[in-house]
Amino acid sequence: MDQRLLHIQVCMYQYSRAIYRSIKDLIDPYVDNQLRLEYRREVLEACEQTMERLAKDPLYFSKPDRALFQDIRRFFPITAQAQVAWAVSEGVAAATGFIESQIEAGAFDGGVSRCRATTRKGKPCQRTPLPERDYCPSHQHLERASVAA
Numbered sequence: 001m002d003q004r005l006l007h008i009q010v011c012m013y014q015y016s017r018a019i020y021r022s023i024k025d026l027i028d029p030y031v032d033n034q035l036r037l038e039y040r041r042e043v044l045e046a047c048e049q050t051m052e053r054l055a056k057d058p059l060y061f062s063k064p065d066r067a068l069f070q071d072i073r074r075f076f077p078i079t080a081q082a083q084v085a086w087a088v089s090e091g092v093a094a095a096t097g098f099i100e101s102q103i104e105a106g107a108f109d110g111g112v113s114r115c116r117a118t119t120r121k122g123k124p125c126q127r128t129p130l131p132e133r134d135y136c137p138s139h140q141h142l143e144r145a146s147v148a149a
């Protein structure tokens with residue numbers, strides 16, 4: 001798999017664990033142990049699924065924090081709902097910020113990297129770079145220039 005996508009998945013996993021950790025102790029304390037374990041598993045799964053979906057489909061997943069909260073709110077007592085909603089929106093916002101930075105870095109351009117040169121018309125070059133390089137064949141002299149500098 002693409003190293004960058006792998007890196008994104010690892011990060012998303014950490015974000016989902018962080019969200020889970022921030023709310024797991026708020027899970028309904030008035031149910032028996034067995035059920036509480038069940039609830040924890042459900043909450044963890046919902047966090048992971050939300051982060052996975054965000055990583056796969058960041059441009060078409062609107063309001064992921066609200067979606068996650070709707071999925072898990074039934075596992076928390078009414079007195080904890082506001083705190084859970086807050087923790088979820090903080091955690092998801094951190095993950096969304098990370099994903100956005102990855103989109104800007106081009107990680108979601110179909111997995112295809114682009115030459116880093118700018119054409120004479122001032123547009124980014126659309127050609128595929130040489131293997132292991134930042135520039136396409138017609139701009140490879142730019143790479144040598146930056147190595148020399």
Ligand SMILES: [Zn+2]
Nearest residue numbers: 115125136139
């Ligand atoms: Zn180029």
